[in-house]
Amino acid sequence: MRATINGVQIGYDDYGQGPTVLFIHDCPLNRRMWQPQVEPLVNAGYRVVLVDLRGFGESELESEEVAIHTYSADIVGLLNYLGIGRAVVCGLALGGTVLFDLMENYPKRIAGACLATSRPVSDDIQETAKRTELISALQSGKEDQVKEEMFCMLIAGQEKSLPATIKDEVRGWIKGLKGKTLDVALKAIGQRKDYTPLLKGVKIPTLLVGADQDPITHHNHTDLMAEQLPNCYKAVKLSGGHFVNMERAAEFNALFLEFLENLSPKRKMLVDVDEEEEIDFCAVM
Known part of the structure; x- marks a missing residue:
């Protein structure tokens, strides 16, 4: 499905009924990376929304310049379009950075x-140099x-252990x-702010999922964020790489569903009252 959000055609999927869970993908992927989460969550009574960020998947780009806040504003625009007041949001890497912006703004x-597999910090010197190198190569036609x-x-590091289906x-x-x-996207990521000072003021219930073999986001960021976030439900490091939701889908889904049930202990009772009503999460603060 596609909808015009902030003047741009945005691709999305909308499955199931119940409290809403929205997923934000990583760069350079798209919303299909979250397919392993759809059926288990829908079967558990949740509405699942997957979205393509601008330029990815089925979403248009239009602009020559995009900021992280542009992506998050599109997410809010999609929530408005779908008539969703609040949602639990899950983001991986770039998706996590967009989620930080959503939590702030x-x-x-x-x-x-x-x-x-997300982190709150901006690029260090080596990462800035590498990102600049990639952008230069793109602009040179490579x-x-x-x-x-x-x-x-x-x-990296999982060339042999990562299932061929995921690699393909x-x-x-x-x-x-x-x-x-x-x-x-690379320029937007390179200009992201350091969200570390934001963490201590975040009251939103948060689940942190790292991966001990992630070559992109070091798993120690999971521990560092857990120490700072005042309402961290749980911080877990699963055995696997960057695509932990795909590679360790069963473990990830079980952990995420546990988190969701903790957020909405009265969900089933509310559904029994009026199954057609849009239900808001009852967050445990």
Whole structure:
């Protein structure tokens, strides 16, 4: 499905009924990376919304320049379009950065947050240099080379252990991405702020999921965020790599559903009263 949000066609999926859970994908992927979460959550009585950020998947880019806040404003616009007041939001890596912006600027719209293989800090010197190198290569017409390099970076250390089905899916998504989208997204990521000072003031219930073999986001960020977030429900490091929701889907889903049930202990009783009514999460603060 697609909807015009903030003047741009945004691709999304909307499954099930009940309290809403919205997922935000990583760069350079798209909303399909969250398919392993759809059926278990819908079967458990949740409404699941998947969204493509601008330029990714089925979403248009339009602009030559995008900021992290642009992505988060599109998320809020989609919630408004779908008539959703509040949602639990889960983001992975870039999706986590967008979620940080949502928590800072739209906290009343976020009933709970799940940060998967995400970190609050901005780029260090080495990361800035590498990102600049990738952007320069894109602008020099080396799009295929950049895509392959990004794929290799994402699966580094797991070339043999990562299931072939996941590797093939990820490589296909990256190959299908427009070079302009990569250029714009890499610049947006490079300009992200350091959200560390925000953490101590975040009252939103939060679940942290790291991965001990993640080559992109070091798993120690999970512990560091847990120490700062005053309402951290749980911080877990699963055995796996960057795509922890795909690689360790069963464990991830069980953990996430536990978090959701903790957020909405009265959900089933509310559904019995009026199944057609849009239900808000009853967050445990």
